[in-house]
């Protein structure tokens with residue numbers, strides 16, 4: 001196993017004033033070239049996990065190790081841009097590292113918003129802004145993309161194109177991707193590994209493993225049935241991944257997989 | 261040529277504007293108006309201390325402004341509300357300064373010059389202080405420019421790019437302390453933050469990028485200094501307030517001309 005780009009060890013995070021930790025004893029890592037998706041209900045701590053990995057929130061215990069000089073392209077779940085600051089899309093793409101006009105034009109083309117350079121950021125639609133954020137994250141050859149609900153506000157073709165783009169970029173540059181998403185069906189198809197979060201890691205593993213896991217089905221109910229159906233025919237034949245099926249605390253249960 | 265008090269006043273005002281255009285833009289973008297106001301009011305304590313220990317008042321005001329910025333950073337870091345901390349510290353410092361001034365005979369006579377400014381009385385050595393300080397501020401801002409802009413656009417994006425927003429905030433506080441020290445003779449403690457905010461606010465309507473806004477604010481500030489000084493001469497009005505009134509007029513015109 002190569003060295004992880006980013007690795008959390010037994011990480012616990014509490015927000016000030018709250019008695020229960022938002023995340024308890026989370027351990028996880030991201031390898032180069034890997035697409036990892038975090039799923040979980042609202043308030044389950046997905047954004048907190050992402051922010052803790054990036055060093056944006058303090059840990060109560062545990063630690064996070066980041067590869068030295070790691071270049072991260074980040075798209076937060078919510079970005080507030082101060083309206084008092086005039087800012088064109090072109091200028092925004094050059095923050096904090098300046099890029100050439102050609103690079104800016106190319107990346108906007110890729111994310112489906114060509115020719116937007118001279119528009120004010122504050123005057124963009126929600127979906128356009130989301131695409132510009134993604135474009136900025138893709139610049140400067142990142143080793144890891146961290147995307148918190150990156151498809152929010154995108155139209156349906158936009159969502160499909162988004163996942164295709166991520167896969168393409170990974171093929172080209174070998175970038176690793178950590179993504180938070182609610183598009184369960186697409187996630188299951190687009191990820192190498194899925195982490196199911198609910199204050200702790202409930203279950204994790206390949207999409208096949210997670211979609212069959214009882215914890216996952218307990219969390220997502222009917223929607224999980226859909227993703228399970230997607231994999232049911234695989235599951236009977238594919239037991240290589242069972243050892244990757246890791247259980248978090250409070251998720252103890254008996255394995256229902258037939259031994260192969 | 262420097263023998264003419266009007267020329268000296270012009271050079272002093274234009275030197276100050278070199279720093280306030282860019283720094284004032286940050287004050288507007290980051291909503292630091294109250295912080296600027298508080299720092300400049302607190303500087304009166306610095307003036308009193310300088311007189312008491314007979315040192316150049318530039319050093320005393322600089323020391324008090326820096327001390328206040330550090331104290332505010334420390335207290336807000338401990339969970340105190342920014343507004344309250346500023347209000348308490350700045351006004352205590354102002355009151356203490358006024359109290360101290362009443363015991364210092366040399367200052368009691370001259371207090372008005374520091375509250376309302378006395379640009380027509382600047383000496384050659386004042387010019388050295390003012391230009392030295394203004395160039396230091398400009399150098400500081402240019403040196404950190406990309407980081408400062410990124411941290412002002414969005415702190416989360418800045419942190420992910422390896423920028424420390426707390427450090428950048430400290431750089432701005434230091435720049436603000438220097439501006440307060442050099443501006444107190446020119447426009448007076450009561451109007452320093454107007455010198456920062458009004459030209460920048462007027463520039464907002466004309467600008468499409470942060471750089472254009474900083475540049476236009478500098479230009480508008482310079483225009484206000486020149487027009488304000490001549491108005492003060494012709495109409496026999498106090499110079500500092502005249503400069504601010506001209507900037508305010510430019511702001512009003514910008515509102516009408518660029519109403520979108």
Ligand SMILES: Nc1ncnc2c1ncn2[C@@H]1O[C@H](COP(=O)(O)OP(=O)(O)OP(=O)(O)O)[C@@H](O)[C@H]1O
Nearest residue numbers: 015016022040041042043044045046047048049077
């Ligand atoms: N700054 C904060 N201060 C206090 N509590 C917070 C803060 N940020 C998040 N929380 C709490 O932490 C918990 C997890 O929040 P988080 O944003 O990580 O959830 P999430 O899984 O990303 O949810 P969503 O799907 O809605 O984005 C929530 O209960 C939330 O109320």
Ligand SMILES: [Mg+2]
Nearest residue numbers: 046047048077
């Ligand atoms: Mg979230």
